[in-house]
Amino acid sequence: ISKPKESNVDVLIVGAGPAGLMAAAWMAHCGINARIVDKRNAKIFTGQADGITCRTIEIFDSLGFADRVWKEALHLQEISMWNPNAEGVIHRSDRIPDTVIGVSRFQQCVLNQGRIERWFIDNIKKYSNDTISVERGVLPESLVIDESKVEDDDAYPVTVTLRTLTEEEATPVQAATASKSVVSDGLFRSNLMQEDDEADLLRKTQTRPGTEEIVHAKYVIGCDGARSWTRRALGLELEGEATDYIWGVMDIIPITDFPDIRNRCAVHSAENGSLMVIPRENRMVRLYIQLKEVVPDASGRADRSKITPDLIFRAAQKIIAPYKLDYEYCDWWTAYQIGQRIGNSFDVHNRVFLAGDAVHTHSPKAGQGMNVSMQDTFNLGWKVALVTKGICKRDILATYQSERRRIAQDLIEFDHKFSRLFLVGPAKDMMDAEGIDMEEFKRAFMRGNMFASGMQVDYGPSNLVVKAGDWCEQGDRSEKSAKLLTEAKISDEKFSKKQALATEIPVGKRLASFKVLSQADARPWHIQERLKADGRFRIVLFAGNILSAQQKARVDKFCAKLDAPESFLQRITPADKAIDSVIDILTIHSSPRRDTELLRDFPDILHPFDHHLGWDYTKVYADDVSYHEGFGDAYKNYGVDKERGCVVVVRPDQYVAYVGDIDDFEDLENYFEGCLRLPAVGVAQDISIVTETVSS
Ligand code: FAD
Known part of the structure; x- marks a missing residue:
């Protein structure tokens, strides 16, 4: 048996979802020697996240592809509120702007996650001169940190073993197959897929299945989703719990007489639960549907195999009645039980980091999952890149956890409130303490919109941010970092x-x-x-x-x-x-x-x-x-x-x-x-790779 190949890399990214691709984009833009691996053999094509907040579009603009979003996505302009009238029949009770006016030069958009991943892949290819591309069908199998080397700037203290998967291993089991539905769950090719996605259907890794490789990395970024292997390999956990609420999601082309189907809508029915309507590109509409009929068992888990598109759709029809709702084309569907959880730590030794769903999970209704995940690595990526290049001191990496863990906590708190607004039925009258007052709903929705825009993010004091105030979140930082950061205040x-x-x-x-x-x-x-x-x-x-x-x-x-x-x-x-x-x-x-x-x-x-x-x-x-x-x-x-x-x-x-x-x-x-790692006066700066100015 031949010995596995061994190699060094400055940054290894595990997982090529939105968080991993954002991290890879920074590495490409900063000229870092980086690799990104994903166990799946193709990117997703339909379904999953679809909301893009204005801050995320600003970030895409800084990377150079906001124009593609702006052209292709659906621009959300208005939210309609639908509630029961005195007779218990739903009616439009209010309309508000979708994006808080004046917060950004962009407004919130919607488009499927697959397209966003497409643009990232193109952007990474361009800025890395084709040196960084997603290595698909590759699975990490072990991760070891050599603690004796973690303080050495030049060391490669993290060793990861990678294995190339067979085609079968790299093709995820489809929820659709599991439920005998004819509709794809997002990994299969969509009828609405763009031609330029087709290349992703072909597996790119040339390595023979089963081949092992040992990679020594300076830094590892685990962006491998809610069931993160990296998190488990580090012995870290998500804290929090699953809620009792089950929701169905469908991307359909609706046939309906509901007048606001092309608006974002929050629909509260009197007795049948609530529904959220998100208009989408290509005549599509996403429906988030509360499934009152599906309840978790004694273990707290719902039997998802019983959930079918039919069951979800019937629930939607009841909520939206007396309006008629039907469809012939369904692009994607899923069902989920909300779990609101956060990682107890976002890094180990500031050498291995977790980002995105790997460290926080919550309900997708506020459209925050993908945005916050990408913003995690937008915060982390440049720090890792500049430390790797020798421009910044290594202790700036402590600010990743301090800055982003608080955002994740805020998000979970927001999600808790936001989900409750949808789940609790409308108050029947002034004396109904259980139900929710619709004026309160509107006010909370508008506050929520400000939070959801991503513009409220306000990082605390550190050696990267000169301000007063409490150090927002120190978690389990080392004494050295805590001292440094306190001194910065x-x-x-x-x-x-x-x-x-x-x-x-x-x-x-x-x-x-x-x-x-x-x-x-x-x-x-x-x-x-x-x-x-x-x-x-x-x-x-x-x-x-x-x-x-x-x-x-x-x-x-x-x-x-x-x-x-x-x-x-x-x-x-x-x-x-x-x-x-x-x-x-x-x-x-x-x-x-x-x-x-x-x-x-x-x-x-x-x-x-x-x-x-x-x-x-x-x-x-x-x-x-x-x-x-x-x-x-x-x-x-x-x-x-x-x-x-x-x-x-x-x-x-x-x-x-x-x-x-x-x-x-x-x-x-x-x-x-x-x-910064400033050399003494008169000593030449020793930076191996320096950013070339990106021409505008
Ligand atoms: P992911 O997008 O999960 O990406 C993780 C990547 O890591 C994947 O490509 C995966 O193949 C790879 N990976 C996993 N394990 C390994 C491993 N061991 N080795 C190598 N690679 C690995 N958000 C919304 O805002 N709205 C929605 O409607 C919505 N619906 C969703 C429906 C489903 C079924 C799911 C799963 C998520 C949904 N989300 C939704 C959430 C949103 O998609 C996530 O918040 C977002 O994708 C998080 O990005 P991420 O990069 O952190 O993780």
């Missing part, structure tokens, strides 16, 4: 002074987007369009009124410090790389654009010169009125003083890390000292 007084410089740029939240004009060519840009997911930190210099001599002197002094050989910027930049290869500087000034000159009024470091490419015209912007697209009024909207400006640091994932005064350079330097 600043006093309430100091923080309020800083935050007052940019009242609408809350530290810890993602940077909101407003339009500004390119100084060089007057083109309006949403500022977020300039914050690409390329692994670079960004300093956004609100330069204020650059035409004032006093203000210009402040900006010149700030830039001279940035330019000095001992500055953090010069020290972190490798000698053979451009000055913006690790930290990118964007300037937004408040003077009239036509009265200012790029080369005359702005120090060179704000628009660096390259001997082959000339001046960089993409870095300086004016907060001014555009010719065709109105006025973004960025200073006003960001709450920044137009004369004096301020300095903002934005992390590679677009979250605001720091706000400070232009004169307070030392404070800014402290921020970067806290999270």
Whole structure:
């Protein structure tokens, strides 16, 4: 018997669902040596998650494929509430906007998970120059962490054995087959599938089935879903419990006289339970249907084999009566029992991480499963990438658990409330304490929408986020990390002074987007369009009124410090790389654009010169009125003083890390000292791979 092949990889990702693909996308964008394996032989094609929140679309935009979502997905605009009237017959009681107005330049969309996985696969291929692709039909069989090496930056302390599966092993059992239904459950090819998905039906792994490989990894990211093998291999558990509620889900092309079938609807019937309608692409509609007839047994589990599409659909017809509902085409269906659970830890030794469904499960109705899962690895991916490259200190990895575990807890709490709103019947009258008041339902729904948009995420203080407040979630962090993170916290007084410089740029939240004009060519840009997911930190210099001599002197002094050989910027930049290869500087000034000159009024470091490419015209912007697209009024909207400006640091994932005064350079330097692996003055930076600027 020949010895198994052995290899080293910086990052190994287990599972190619939305969370794993997002992690792989970061590795591709940051030029990391990474692999992604999945036990299934094809991506999914229909069913599963379908809601895409505005924050997720902003993230897709930073990766470069939001345009595909925008074109193909169904844009949700309105929610209708349907409740029983005095006679107990359902009627439309209210309509509200689907996305909270003004929270983002995008609105919530719906499209099946298979399409989203498609775009990720394309994006990863493009940005990795085809070096990272999903290795399908590959199963990890053992995972061992060498604890003696976990503190060594250069070590590969995690050893994983991989086995290539046979075609049969890699093809999951279909729920449809199990229930003798003719409808596919999402892994089979859908009639509505796009042609460009066909390549995924062919297995790509060339390795002979049964072949074993031993992989030594610096970091492993377990994104292998709710039944996570990685979680079990680490000995970690999900805590929480299954609820008694069973729901059915169907993707159908409905034939109906229900007037709001093309709107998102919450339908509460008087006696027959509730239903949620989600209009979808390609004339489809998803129905979430409460199955009152199916009840769990004494063990708390429902017998899912008894659930058929017919049973689910009959329940839907009863809820929506007196309107008629029928279908001829069903694309996918499933049934689930809500389990609200969260992992007791999100990592082991900051070397193996869990993300997505592997560490939190909840009901899918709020459309959060896929979004929060992708946002987990959007938070983690760049951190692992920059640590691997030697740009960031390894202890920033502790912020993954501290930042994301709280989000998962909030989500489960939200899901608990949101599910209850659907499950408890409407109050019959004022004296009905059990039922739910429909005005309360509406208010809760609107609050829920804000939460569900993903815009409320607000990360706590750490060496990546300079703010006051309680350290939000330390879990079982090592004493060393806890000390580091506590030290990073600043006093309430100091923080309020800083935050007052940019009242609408809350530290810890993602940077909101407003339009500004390119100084060089007057083109309006949403500022977020300039914050690409390329692994670079960004300093956004609100330069204020650059035409004032006093203000210009402040900006010149700030830039001279940035330019000095001992500055953090010069020290972190490798000698053979451009000055913006690790930290990118964007300037937004408040003077009239036509009265200012790029080369005359702005120090060179704000628009660096390259001997082959000339001046960089993409870095300086004016907060001014555009010719065709109105006025973004960025200073006003960001709450920044137009004369004096301020300095903002934005992390590679677009979250605001720091706000400070232009004169307070030392404070800014402290921020970067806290999270970057800065070489001593005069020592050349040793970064093996450096992000190439992604051209826009
Ligand atoms: P997953 O999407 O589960 O991806 C995990 C990946 O890991 C899979 O590709 C799997 O093949 C792979 N894998 C698993 N084990 C191993 C292993 N040992 N080795 C290698 N690879 C492995 N969400 C909604 O928002 N709305 C819905 O209607 C909805 N319906 C759902 C219906 C079903 C049947 C399921 C299973 C989920 C549904 N979800 C829904 C949830 C949503 O799909 C998940 O929240 C989301 O997919 C989580 O992404 P993930 O990447 O964490 O995990």
